[in-house]
Amino acid sequence: MMRSIQRTFPLFVTALLLAVAIVQLTVGYGEVRRASRSVGDTRLRFVDSVLVDLFRSGPQRARITALAKDSAVVAFLRSGGQRGRAQALDALRRNTLDTASNVRLELRDFSGRLLLSTGRFALGDSVLVSPGTDSARFGPLQRRDTVLFFGIAAATGGTEQAAGNGTELSGGIVQQVARLQLNDRTRRQLTGLSGGDMAFLFGNAAGDPWTDFGSILSAPPANVRNSPRPTRYERGETKRAIAMAVPGTPWMVATELPSRLIVAPAQGYLLNMAPLAALIVIFGALAAWWGSRRLTAPLVGVTRGAEAIASGDLTHRVPAGRDDELGRLARSFNTMADQVSRSHHHLETQVAQRTKALEGTNAELESFSYSVSHDLRAPLRAIHGFSRILLEDHNAKLDPEAQRLLGVIDQNTRRMGQLIDDLLAFSRLGRTDLSTGPVDMKELAQTVADEIQRTDNGRQGSLEIRIDPLPPARGDRGLLRQVMANLLQNAAKFTRDRPSARIEVGSRADSGQTVYFVKDNGAGFDARYADKLFGVFQRLHSTEQFDGTGVGLAIVKRIVQRHGGRVWAEGAVNQGATFFFTLPGEEP
Amino acid sequence: MQSHGVEILLVEDNANDAELTLRALKQRNLANQVFVCHDGAEALDFFSSGASPVPKVVLLDLKLPKVDGLEVLRRLKGDARTKAIPIVVLTSSREEPDIERAYELGANSYIVKPVDFEAFSRAVSDLGLYWLLVNRPPH
Secondary structure, rough: OOOHHHHHHHHHHHHHHHHHHHHHHHHHHHHHHHHHHHHHHHHHHHHHHHHHHHHHOOOHHHHHHHOOOOHOOOOHHHHHOOOHHHHHHHHHHHHHHOOHHEEEEEEEEEEOOOEOOOOOOOOOOOOOOHHHHHHHOOOEEEOOOOEEEEEEEEEOOOOOOHHHHHOOOEEEEEEEEEEOOOOOHHHHHHHHHOOOOEEEEEEEOOOEEEEOOOEEOOOOOOHHOOOOEEEEEOOEEEEEEEEEEEOOOOOEEEEEHHHHHHHHHHHHHHHHHHHHHHHHHHHHHEEEEEEHHHHHHHHHHEEEEHHHEEEEEEEEOOOOOOOOOHHHHHHHHHHHHHHHHHHHHHHHHHHHHHHHHHHHHHHHHHHHHHHHHHHHHHHHHHHHHHHHHHHHHHHHOOHHHHHHHHHHHHHHHHHHHHHHHHHHHHHHHOOOHHHHHEEEEEEEHHHHHHHHHHHHOOOOOOOEEEEOOOOOOOEEEHHHHHHHHHHHHHHHHHHOOOOOEEEEEEEEOOOOEEEEEEEEEEOOOOOOHHHHOOOOOOOOOOOOOOOOOOOHHHHHHHHHHHHOOOEEEEOOOOOOOEEOOOOOOOOO | OOOOOOOEEEOOOOOHHHHHHHHHHHHHOOOEEEEEOOHHHHOOOOOOOOOOOOOOOEEEEEOOOOOOOOHHHHHHHHHHOOOOEEEEEEEOOHHHHHHHHHHOOOOOOEEEEEOOHHHHHHHHHHHHHHHHHHOOOOO
């Protein structure tokens, strides 16, 4: 297939638009995703900080701290639970929150023995929190079966040292145990606060247990818990989470969003933009196709015009209405076509004139040779005729010398007649048209040879004519016959005095052409004059030696040349001669 | 008219050729009733002059003053009264177009006058003998 701007340009533009669209979509998708992620992270952090504020719970700590300094509580604990029980209980009840069903306050001695408690649920003794001295301390989130709870504990002032020294116990521990209400409603209420797509997690920074306030969960992976940055992890699906420690506690909160929610806007962007981009690409491709057609149509016109002119239609012109470079191209093309047409016409006129002039010259030559043929012969005939009549009718009155002179006249007029005939034949050759066809050269040579054998009189010795197989030629049979006849007659003539004359007709191939030759063992010629052999009236032997007008070989040369061939001769005095001529083969 | 008993009409403008022709005919005793015209017009007059005798043969040269030989040939062969008369073109021209044209116009024979006297004499006497003695005309 041929390369065509009309096809490649729209393809190129389409590819370009497609590349731009793909880059635009990719970059856009990335941007939207980044933005959406950033918004998500901000939300996560914000919610984290709210939760942290909620769980660090300053007031509770203050309350328990205060309770540990309450005189009634201190007195009760210092007495080892022996005295002031009613006052201590009263102090506890005062400090118990309204949501008392999930909160229990305990007073224990340092060994952990429970001295007094409020609240309705019991969890045994193992939930003790290592108590703070100056203020209450939070214990880690703990699990008993399906219950999650944590404690806050504070020791009554100045008693630890004594306890550490193994001295008498004086004081104890105030501990609050809070049970987390885990149910789906709570969880849903919490997530509802954030719009429903976010999950809030709460647990220990060190590990299990964790909860989303609906159920107990295992802790998020350590990399989530240990990093302040948003981290992806799998929990049912891919989540993006940010964890944040709750200061002053062993706890940690984490919020998470499903990754798909973050990616969703980017996907939405793709979904909206991709068809738009496709539309732009399609429109661009169509525009490029149309544009390239508009651009190349004039070029195609000029190309067709050039082809038309090249194939000979010189009247072809291309439309040149446009006002741009293409219009200029078309106009230049038309100007060029005009010039080509003009010079072509000029040439044709010249050829016609020359042809006419040539025809005129030919006609003149024709009438000239006609005149020569007719008018030159008549006086010659008269000279010959009357000199003969003189000899016949008045012989008695003529002395021998007069008779001899009349003989000379006779001889020369005959010769003159022969010269005129030969010259006319030679000049006719230039004017007659060739009627070309395949010619069987072997048969031609044989016919001529037979004729020569028949009419070969006055020979002393024998004459042998050998004809090799000859390839056929393409030419005018009549004229080629004359070539063969002239050459064979020459050969016969110049071997007349040989005791055993031999003539050979043969051929050989030479660089795509056929070279025919006629070889004899006759008188030959001086090779120095070989180029004179083929001139008109050129003779290398005297008329006394060998008769002839010197036109035969000139005729041979002219016929061969008119066939597009060459003619030449080789020979040496008394060593025979070979005449060569080439002819185009039968297949042109 | 002197044209009574004309057997050969010789149309020849060259007096030498005419003489040589007559001599050749004479040697065969064929020259008694020969009438010579010296140009084409004279030849045409010969036939248009009323009670024209019918020669046994016309020997016609081609290159003639006034009306040339081919024209004479065309007129004679185109005329119902003369078209049966044998016409032998006797000319110096051996040009192929002349020969073709002459036969096209209805020439009965075309002889090229040889330059050689003996050959010429032989040709003329032979054709005289043939057309006067051998050939059998329609009348």
